[in-house]
Amino acid sequence: MTAFTYRDNHYCVEGVPLKRIADACGTPFYCYSRAEVEARYDDYVSALQNFDALVCFAVKANSNQAIIKLLAARGAGADVVSEGELRRALAAGVPASKIVYSGVAKTVREIEFALQQEIRQFNVESEPELEEISAAAVRLGKTARVAFRINPDVDAGTHEKISTGKSENKFGIPLASSRAAYEKAAGLPGIEVCGVDLHIGSQITNLTPFKNAFTKIAELALKLRSDGHTISSIDLGGGLGINYDEKHDNAPSAAEYADVVEETLGDLGCDVIVEPGRSLVANAGILVGSVIYIKQSSQKTFLIIDAAMNDFLRPSMYDSYHAIAGGRKNGGADILYDIVGPVCETGDTFARQRRLPEQKPGDLIIIEAAGAYGSVMASTYNTRPLVPEVLVDGDEFRIIRQRPSYDSIIGLDRTWEDAD
Numbered sequence: 001m002t003a004f005t006y007r008d009n010h011y012c013v014e015g016v017p018l019k020r021i022a023d024a025c026g027t028p029f030y031c032y033s034r035a036e037v038e039a040r041y042d043d044y045v046s047a048l049q050n051f052d053a054l055v056c057f058a059v060k061a062n063s064n065q066a067i068i069k070l071l072a073a074r075g076a077g078a079d080v081v082s083e084g085e086l087r088r089a090l091a092a093g094v095p096a097s098k099i100v101y102s103g104v105a106k107t108v109r110e111i112e113f114a115l116q117q118e119i120r121q122f123n124v125e126s127e128p129e130l131e132e133i134s135a136a137a138v139r140l141g142k143t144a145r146v147a148f149r150i151n152p153d154v155d156a157g158t159h160e161k162i163s164t165g166k167s168e169n170k171f172g173i174p175l176a177s178s179r180a181a182y183e184k185a186a187g188l189p190g191i192e193v194c195g196v197d198l199h200i201g202s203q204i205t206n207l208t209p210f211k212n213a214f215t216k217i218a219e220l221a222l223k224l225r226s227d228g229h230t231i232s233s234i235d236l237g238g239g240l241g242i243n244y245d246e247k248h249d250n251a252p253s254a255a256e257y258a259d260v261v262e263e264t265l266g267d268l269g270c271d272v273i274v275e276p277g278r279s280l281v282a283n284a285g286i287l288v289g290s291v292i293y294i295k296q297s298s299q300k301t302f303l304i305i306d307a308a309m310n311d312f313l314r315p316s317m318y319d320s321y322h323a324i325a326g327g328r329k330n331g332g333a334d335i336l337y338d339i340v341g342p343v344c345e346t347g348d349t350f351a352r353q354r355r356l357p358e359q360k361p362g363d364l365i366i367i368e369a370a371g372a373y374g375s376v377m378a379s380t381y382n383t384r385p386l387v388p389e390v391l392v393d394g395d396e397f398r399i400i401r402q403r404p405s406y407d408s409i410i411g412l413d414r415t416w417e418d419a420d
């Protein structure tokens with residue numbers, strides 16, 4: 001998070017004091033650093049340069065057009081999991097030839113749209129889905145390039161809600177039935193087999209699960225080739241973790257990850273696709289709120305801020321740890337705060353018992369490493385408008401998503417009398 005530092009005791013993003021942004025757009029808001037996003041992307045490209053890898057940004061981690069566009073301008077592709085994300089990637093300028101379509105169950109409508117765009121590859125998750133893709137391709141006179149998502153049955157050692165590569169998870173097809181699945185694909189019209197795919201989970205901070213999974217995939221690729229299939233590309237998914245908690249996490253670098261790729265898949269002579277989401281954008285973003293009230297209970301001091309669980313779900317959904325900082329270093333006494341939002345649920349808690357300089361109403365509070373799975377998971381629960389997003393580039397900032405008006409939110413509804 002080098003783009004996020006104090007200068008003259010004020011929290012800054014690159015060259016911009018946070019207070020300036022808060023004055024311009026009000027709190028809460030998300031704020032991203034362009035330099036940080038680009039640096040993390042460049043890390044992957046240089047780490048994987050021997051493979052000439054295609055880095056497909058997993059758009060679900062942060063799907064703002066401005067973020068996708070700056071990655072696309074650097075050569076990134078996109079990994080999408082819905083028609084909406086596919087439309088976002090195309091609109092931001094990602095060429096269809098660099099878009100892979102993942103996702104556990106693509107609808108016929110989504111498949112048809114993707115075929116019309118002539119995307120690079122479908123990552124297929126079941127035989128019924130394969131049949132739908134084949135039928136749609138025949139109807140539209142197109143060819144679908146497909147890889148099966150293989151479930152390698154490895155434990156990614158991550159939070160159970162984001163572990164996807166165990167046999168009991170809903171994702172992919174089992175290794176044991178994969179050769180039969182490829183046999184079936186080879187016989188279907190409108191289908192061209194191009195490779196294999198996997199994605200074992202998210203926030204993985206230990207390389208062993210990757211190593212185990214990639215080893216199994218390399219063995220499978222050889223068997224599939226001996227069965228007569230063309231396996232020219234391997235899509236390794238995403239999942240590399242980041243350090244949320246500097247004291248406890250020890251996430252590997254892109255370079256260390258690339259060493260594992262080299263070791264396990266280096267001899268196959270395949271194109272490599274990776275689909276990082278979190279590791280590109282998490283540390284490039286923060287959520288900024290301001291203190292509404294400080295409430296003293298008999299046991300605790302609550303810092304109640306204007307950001308809430310609907311704006312940032314990770315702490316309540318995954319019990320995730322996020323570093324929290326004050327907008328100013330004021331030299332005041334450190335106080336233990338429980339930092340909470342105003343939503344009517346106890347789960348609306350960002351952190352418990354955190355030491356911060358003494359705060360007062362109106363002070364800015366920064367929730368760090370919120371650039372991935374932050375704004376994209378927000379809702380309007382409690383009829384709280386989605387919070388704006390801001391991108392900083394050097395000494396400049398721009399609002400890359402406006403705060404919606406109350407009228408635009410309420411105006412989506414129709415009373416019985418007004419509805420058609």
Ligand SMILES: *Cc1c(COP(=O)(O)O)cnc(C)c1O
Binds near residue numbers: 060061201238239277
């Ligand atoms: C979510 C997801 C990713 C990105 O995962 P990160 O942990 O954010 O890197 C990549 N590929 C697929 C198929 C996904 O579902």
